[in-house]
Structure formats: structure tokens, C-alpha cells
Amino acid sequence: MYRLSDDRALVVTADFFTPIVDDPYDFGRIAATNALSDIYAMGATPLFVLNLVGFPRKLLPDGILDEILRGGSDVTRAEGIPTLGGHSIDDAEPKYGLVAIGEVHPDRMVTNAGAKPEDVLVLTKPLGSGVIATAIKKGAAPDDVIANAVEMMVTLNAAAAEAMRGAGVVAGTDVTGFGLLGHLHSLASASGVAAVLRSGDVPIMQGARELVEAGHVPGGTVRNLHDLSNSLSFADSVDEFTRTLLGDSQTSGGLLMCVPPEAVEALLLDLDGRSPVAAVIGEIVDGEPGRISIE
DSSP: OEEEETTEEEEEEEEEEOOSSSOHHHHHHHHHHHHHHHHHHTTOEEEEEEEEEEEOGGGGGGTHHHHHHHHHHHHHHHTTOOEEEEEEEEOSSOEEEEEEEEEEOTTSOOBSSOOOTTOEEEEOSOBOHHHHHHHHHTTOSOHHHHHHHHHHHTSOSHHHHHHHHHTTOOEEEEOOTTHHHHHHHHHHHHHTOEEEEOGGGSOBOTTHHHHHHTTOOOHHHHHHHHHTGGGEEEOTTSOHHHHHHHTOOOSSOOEEEEEOGGGHHHHHHHHTTTSSOOEEEEEEESSSTTOEEEO
């Protein structure tokens, strides 16, 4: 965050990655949606974006890059966010993403350091995109599972962020590479609190559990769970497949909000029909900072 004045601040973020789906247009849409997510997670409004591209020159005549950029542009244009240029390099492996610039009132920015005991945890997208992307690379993901996952990943967090601001939420994050558990751990640690997570209430993408059971687990997900092992307490009833999904490395995940109890009902009503899900999945509690108890 860069403060411009007493009531204006800029937020700047950059994100890009290699393709996680086979369709270049969908890849562009997913990458753009993912790049904008940090802006929305901070309660900010996007102002403009810049394209970031790495692409093999020898494939330029095939029109693949055109489709990637068209996908990204369709996402930003639909939200009235101008693309003011960017940068590209010759790269053996395709990569695409955005630099995103947004604006927020400095005193109204949502951070991961303001959670309080009794805050209710609300999640706005289901988990499982990492598992599904891994299965796609192995040709093992069914078409309907892919279509559903793409729909989740190209859904912007704009409406959820608007509802979040309206509810007066001051602590939250988006769920991306470190998975739900990783991002919740970071939020709880920065806030000096602990958390209780009800695994049975956490929404999961169609087909994701079956793919975990078949062994399609990303390396990033395994690392997430390993890195958090000293901060997690799982009930015996939480099976290994569920544990994997809770740590699954997400792309373009939803918002995880810490909501004051008195604001939860109004927030859920506001989110109804505006986000893929609006799931109450746990609460913030007193305890060792960063500790998560999973029931």
C-alpha cells in the first residue's frame, strides 16, 4: 500500500504463472482473474492493469498468445478496467499474468492482521483447483469437472469484496497458493489469534475429492501441509483426503473473511447469488497465534 493522501492509497500487485488448463482462452481468463484477486482481497478497487507475458516466439503464428490475451482482456474489459500496456519476453514455457493497480481508503483497507476472537470465518469459493489442475496435466480430469473448475476460477472476487466492505470486515485474505490452511495460518499469526475450522462445512469443487483419492495431488499442496505440520491439530475424524484438500494450493480462489458475529447474517444475504458459495467454516478464537484446530 502506498498512501497518496489522508483518504487515498494505491495498492499494487503482480501475479503470473504457466498454463493450468489446456484451452488458451480459459488460461487467459483464469490468470487475469487470479491477478486481480489481491486487489479485491484488500478491499480496493482496480484502476488499471499491465500485461505480463512470457511466450515462445516460434509459436506466435499459431494464434495461441492472441487467445490468451483475449481471455485476459475479456475479464478486465467486463469490469471496466483498462489495460495500459505491459511487457513480453521470449520464453520456452508460456506464462501470463498481470500487474494490477488499485485504490483504497487507507483506513478501510482489509488486511490479514486484524482478526479478533469470535470473528466468524466465511469462504466464498470451493477448494480443489490445485488437485484438478494436476489431474488435467495427466489427462485424468473429466470434462464436466474441468468445466466446473474453470467456472469457479474465472469468477472474480469483485462482488464478494463489495459485500465484504459493506459488512465492515477489516481482516481477510484471498485463498491461493498456500491453500486454505496456509492463508488462515498467516492471518491468525499476524493477528495474534488461533482458529477453529469445521472441515465438514468447507465447500469442495465437484470431482476434487475423487481425484485426490486417485492420487492427483500437487507438489505445492504436499509442501503446504508439511510446512504447517507444527501449527495444525486435526481431529481423528478428519481423513487424509480432506486434509489434503484443506491444504490444496489454489489458483484464483475465493475470499476468506473474518466477520464480526453481528454482521454475518447480513453478509450471507448480500453474498447470496453473487459468489459461488458463502460458507461459514469456523471461527477465530484465543490461543497460540497461528494455531488451527480442524474438526
